[in-house]
Amino acid sequence: MNERLARTIAAIKASGADWGLFTSPDGVAYSTGHIVSIEAGPSPFAGGPSLAIIGTDGQCGLVVTNLEGGTPSWADRIVTYEGFSYKDPTDVFANYRTAAAEMAKELGIGGVIAIDEQSFPLSLLPLVERFSRVSVEPAFKRERAIKSKTEIVLLREAALTASAGQRAFLQAARAGRSELEIFADVRLAMESRIGERLPVTGDLISGKERTSAFMGWPGNRRIATGDPLICDLAPRVQGYWGDSCASAMIGTPSPGFLKLYSAAKSALKLAIETVRPGVVIGALDRSLQDHIHRHGYSYAHHSGHSIGTGVHEWPRLVAYERETLKKDMVIMVEPTALDPDIGGVRLEFMLHVTDDGCEILTDFAHQPGI
């Protein structure tokens, strides 16, 4: 049995349920391997809502539009419904509900039903209203936190794609170009590596003010010599997110920027040396925050997060997190140093927690000469 399906079943059982129904894009992707299209948001051509129904006996059912019927997944039953069409009148939404009911009946769901509470639509209530229901989320997030071998392969690919974007960023960031012009080169490098359009989130910001506010998408601002830049790239590749952050200064970096960069870089080094199974996550966050504060800079951010079919997964690297790191977690570590007089530096690598330390999955280098 697919390991993610097995972990989904473990989460359904840990929730005290017999069946699990999943409706969120990342929940469907995790439990069935069917990658839900999200690049341009809800789109008539990207497929309608999908539904995964998982039984604790290993049955894995998937409901998708006819447009998506041939896409890969490990579902052993697929019911498709008519999505985009033009020849005869059709009601996509009614088709979805009918197909979902058909799948529920075919599989014979019953007992206690675990649902993806945050995304479960009221329209599917008739499928589950005569059964008792529980939220699968508390158990599901724990199962998802430990990645399988296949997931590590997929996350490495996403990390290498983000890294290709970061190399393009260091090449493309030149005085006179706009943030959007640089971002077009960066995005093209990532998309050409995979050969398709990719959902991409993150930041591309320049100048003292924008980088010390630390978050934002690219605009028409033109880069000048002496500008600090932050490029945070999170592409989704084959359903799995990569993430990364690089910072740079155009031209010869100022002494103030070098100090700022050095604080973030040494914090990242500290994190890489610290990460291993058993480390309390809140303590790791506090040690990075303290490190930056000792250098005299502020740090208005978390220190990172887990990553998988969701871009931010549990556990996040925040001061109040009491969970410990475990083998085969994949985490982002992203120390930030901010100084309103200079700007911001954020450096972020993707780390795979191994038996006795960590492996860096991203493979881009820092700005040459820093």
Next chain:
Amino acid sequence: MNERLARTIAAIKASGADWGLFTSPDGVAYSTGHIVSIEAGPSPFAGGPSLAIIGTDGQCGLVVTNLEGGTPSWADRIVTYEGFSYKDPTDVFANYRTAAAEMAKELGIGGVIAIDEQSFPLSLLPLVERFSRVSVEPAFKRERAIKSKTEIVLLREAALTASAGQRAFLQAARAGRSELEIFADVRLAMESRIGERLPVTGDLISGKERTSAFMGWPGNRRIATGDPLICDLAPRVQGYWGDSCASAMIGTPSPGFLKLYSAAKSALKLAIETVRPGVVIGALDRSLQDHIHRHGYSYAHHSGHSIGTGVHEWPRLVAYERETLKKDMVIMVEPTALDPDIGGVRLEFMLHVTDDGCEILTDFAHQPGI
């Protein structure tokens, strides 16, 4: 009162309800003016789920994350809830439900409640379960079909943005470049015009096989002399979608391609001459299908669709549609001519239905020399 709010209220009343609750991205955007972020799908930084509660007395309430509290809308009450945070433990989903319940209580909703049935989450059922409920969709789609003056301004801007992308397409499409390379230039032209990242859907396909299958996103395929190309661009600008389609052949167009192009071009001309209030939409679709068939080509597509905060809105230009065109509808017309031995041509303009004809909102020209 804002005209879209007034139309939303008209739809709630026509549904036989006293209050309306909206949860879909386009429903929230239409009813409150709050533009829901969708570019990279659900994102921890792009805001959580939102909710609009509209009373037939004109009250307009909006529930969004703290990240979005300052974004424009015409809501007279806004309740924000904590979304992304790192200092103290928070449950974004519980925050959303609490904020939604607070808003419902503040406004004093009651009587009959109209809901956005396709997207309404089960988690908000406690807000409405003691009231009777109806679906707002049948009335809402009719109200939304007639655009206000402000909406025409927004749609014109989206059409001009799509047109800037189409001009970039004709410039960027050269032998030796990949579809993704061309698309990067096209996207940059649209995004630079607006100064921000834009959700973009559509197609960019090349070669006989891909264009005669007529749909698809760009990949690494390299363009060769003699290749037909289709570029369909739908950017979302300030919450309103633009749409457009151009076709081209690299190098000197072949006689076969010129004939194919001419069939689609004359069909588009026929549509522009035909469109006026009172025309039965199904008859328009059939006349365009017939026109293409008389030229000896196939046409496996609808003839167009309405457009607004949703990229495909009702009414669509399909053979079974008995609705007539009305003043201030904004429709896409997109005749297609396909020949498996040559490829495909699709030409699409955005038309605003006026008192006695139509105005073309897009402003790009056909491939020079065709």
